Amino acid sequence: MIQNQGEMKLQHNHIKNKIMDFKKTLLEELDLQDIPNEKKKELLEKTADVVFGNVLLQLLNELNDEEAKELNRLLEAEKQDEAGQFLYNKFPNLDQMFDAEIKRIKEKLINEK
């Protein structure tokens, strides 16, 4: 679960640096930093929904029939951890898949603004 001190410190610094790097946020790039917060939430929800759905489609398309059945079975049996384990084993690059999809959506939003 929680890593050792050295790893955690490294991760903290990494997170901090990464956050500091994002001086210009997506909302700023879209000139939407001044919109009402409710609207921001709405956009966030829609964006997350699109990202989530697209990654989900990618994952499902990558699964073969047996794998899809197995995942369904695990979820129906409420074996969430096993489902997660199954998914992670199948897609060790899941994190990057999200990154790529978010990057794509971001570029699209900026290009079409």
Added chain:
Amino acid sequence: MENKEKTPEQETTNREQISSFLEKKSRILELESKADNPAAVDTLKRKIEDLDIEFPNPKETFAREDLEAILAEKEKFLNEIIKKGHDAEKDTNIRDRLQNKRILQKALDELENLEKIKAELLETKKEEPAEPEKEELVDIPETISPEEEVKALKSFLNESTPGSPLYEEAKQRLDELEGNTETSEEKEIEALEGFLKDSTPGSPFYTEAQKRLAELKGETKTPVETPTEPPVKEPKPETPESILKQVIDESNQELVKVTEEFNQRIGELRKSLDQRLDELEKQAKGNAELLARIESLRAEPKPVDQEINKAVASAEATLNKESNNQDKEAEELDESRKELYEKLKKVGKAVITVSLALGVGTLIPYASMAALGGGFLGVGAGASIPILEALGIASKSTLIGGPFAGALYGMAMTKLADLGFKKLEGGGRVKEKKESVEINKPELMNSLAQAFYNKNTDTAHLALKFKNTMDAGAMQQAFLERLFNRAINALDKETLEELDKLAKENNQEKIVELLEDKIPEFNAMVGKAQDDTKSGGNEAPA
């Protein structure tokens, strides 16, 4: 040709003229031979001027042999000018070359005239000397108009070798000019007006320019052939369309100005309001009613200008298009996958809905999840165990509707937050001033959890008791997250900084001491967090 009536005075004058001409020619050629380019252009210009001044007037009476000698000399002289002029073309820039070309053309014309004079004089006697058309030579304007430049360039291109650098440059300039003449009528009008102002009324060029100017301005009346005064630039005639355009332009400018002032004023008012609300919030600490009122004030919609509305609409349109494409793609899945997709998507949507409804902070649960689980925000999947950790943490809560989709959705949300929506942290509203505090709450929470994880026997014991239903580590983390999330959200900036410092020092005793000092209800909060964790986290962190 004989000069039968030549008087001694005339003869003397003619001889002096010839002598002066030959002397001048000699001096000019000497100067020219020493001249380096591009000064050669000026030399040539002077030479032509000298030629005009010094050459004996053919209308005057000359002895035939004298006239023939003069004509021969002049012919030779002109040929030399032409040759030198061609040489000078090689090293000067395009404008100089054009000027040069004009001079050469002038010399060539002069030569042609000279041939005519020679022919006429030799064949028809001196009573009918040819009248040299000096008008064109004299009235060529120093400033080349676009039309002249086009003409000169075309002439130059006809005589030059295609493919040479000069040829290509001249061709490029010609293309530019021809493109401009079609589209830049105003520029042409301006150039023509300038030319007319500086030129001699009545000359062929003057008349031609006047005619062209009338065409461009849409005037149909015949131009005056010999105006007594040079024309001055007249304002364009006002038409209903032009008046309307002017009014619209002025209105637009005024609108832009007013909008800018309005936006500036609104910005100032917003800033002032936010500052006031921040102050009130500090003062209202513990007063739930007042805090709720402040929150509602913050949540009130703020005016947005048309441009922002447009940007929002554009972003929404893009996302809607993406969503529609997604639906179509999902429709094409086979039944088992479609069922899986719909189930997960539905649960995923529930995650955000519940999260928004919590009112604690849109992204805090996911940011916390990421920070505690490791990997989402920083190190990445390849470096640690992100998804499983996230699942472990997510499973603590039944509120989010299902851990598997919740974890996935949480990943999307966390990453988006990292990308720029992170400002929504802290009550789901933008708090610019708070962001200036260099305390990252999830990070601090992580630090605190880490500081307590291995040594806090109470939480470890608590977690072990529930090992049948939940992973011990996950339980402990859930408890710690709940506890510190509450604590952190209840503290001010200074205390958070101090807490951050203590967490980095791993000073648990001081952390507890500080929390108990700053939050009188801290012990009760610990008990509440334990209870909530036992019950599966049915209550949102507050």
